[in-house]
Amino acid sequence: MKKLYILGIMSVVCVFFGSCNDEWKEELHSQMISFKAPVGSNGVCDIYMRYQPDGTASYELPVIVSGTRDNGRNINVKIGVDNDTLYHLNTEKFAVGRKDLWYRQLPENFYTFPSEVCQIPAGENVQNYTLNFNLKGLDLNEKWVLPLNVEEDPSYVRNIRKGWCKALLGINLYNDYSGTYSTTLMNIYVDGTTNDPAIVDNRVTRVVDNNSIFFYAGSVWEEDENRSKYKVIVTFNEGELNKDGNMAGSLTIKQGDPTSGANIVPVGDCTYELIVQKHETKPYLERHITILRLEYKYTDFTSDPKNPIIYDVKGSMTMERQINTLIPDQDQAIQW
Structure with missing residues (x-):
């Protein structure tokens, strides 16, 4: 009797482990389609493309088949523009009455899709979907987003968890000089004074052309309703190596909007220096440091129109x- 009991237990164990082994042969999680477009703290997925004089650029957006097993079939994923999500993001993110801060949907004339579908072949779990852009004439004073969506189709399942079937691509053009500058050493004085300066921690600069960037004057902040009237355009003129072996040259400063009352004018010689160094602890990294030394004056004519102030x-x-x-x-090499 005892032998029969032991044999019975062994048979149950064998059946249990056999069923477990068979279970691993099947897909534990449904294979679903999504984008690889992680959202940052700003609510969108920033993508970076180098400025080209003709405006052309391209971006490879990864389309993913999730699951515990490799994709075993050919899948044609339909990609379309999502015209709804951006509105909801704007209304949740920005204060009522501040539509001037909203993300703007990139107009159709600035991009093309080579194909309406992303073809993922059997055996592949990730396939890049090419987006072509022609951004010539795009006003970078605005925040542009291309919102995309994996469209519904009976041949596949969309991964709707946390909106992974959507991609809100924030458009960022860059050149050698654009980016976020530390400006703690930039002093903002009321003209004619030399004490108690105002200081702004940083300034985001954006592309004008291959050798030019713009930022907002003085203490004009990124969310000021009149920010476009205070654009300072800085052009990097041809440089040469200085005594330290770094590239150095002069800067040309002008007002972005010639009709604005900001009256932005340079004072004295404005210069730049470009420094390339090896990283102290990570030998595979290079540090590219850009230093601008400049002085300019501008008029705040919007805070109190009756009493403009020169800074x-x-x-x-x-x-x-x-x-x-x-x-x-290079787009991938830069540690954004």
Whole structure:
């Protein structure tokens, strides 16, 4: 009797483990389609494309088949523009009455899709979907987003968890000089005074052309309703190596909107220096440091139109980029 009991237990155990082994042969989680477009703290997925004089650029958006097993069939994923999500993001993110801060949907004339579907072949779990852009004439004073969606189709299942079947692509053009500068050494004085300066921690600069960037004057903040009237355009003129072996040259400063009452004018000689250094602890990284030394004056004519105030801004701005020399694709090599 005891032997029969032991044999019975062994048979149950064998059946249990056999069923477990068979279970691993099946897909434990449904294979679903999604984008690889992680959302940052700003609510969108920032993508970076180098400025080209003709405006052309492209971006490879990964489309993913999730699951515990490799994709075993050919899948044609339909990609379309999502015209709804951006509105909801704007109304949740920005205060009522501040539509001037909203993300703007990129107009159709600035992009094309080579195909309406992303073809994922059997055996592949990730396939890049090419987006072509022509961004010539795009006003970078606005925040542009291309919202995409994996469209419904009976041949596949969309991954709707946390909106992974959507991609809100924030458009960022860059050149060698654009980015976020530390401006703690830029002093903003009321003209004619030399004490108690105002200081702004940083300034985001955006592309004008291959050798030019713009930022907002003085203490004009990124969310000011009149910010476009205070654009300072800085052009990097051809430089040469200085005594330290770094590239250095002069800067040209002008007002972005010639009709604005901001009256932005340079004072004295404005210069730049470009420094390339090896990272102290990570030998595969290069530090590209850009230093601007400048002085300019501008008039705040919108805070109190009846009493405009002239400011004198002087000091230095510094930006650092870290570039991974092991990655040949520059868009990917820059540590954004």
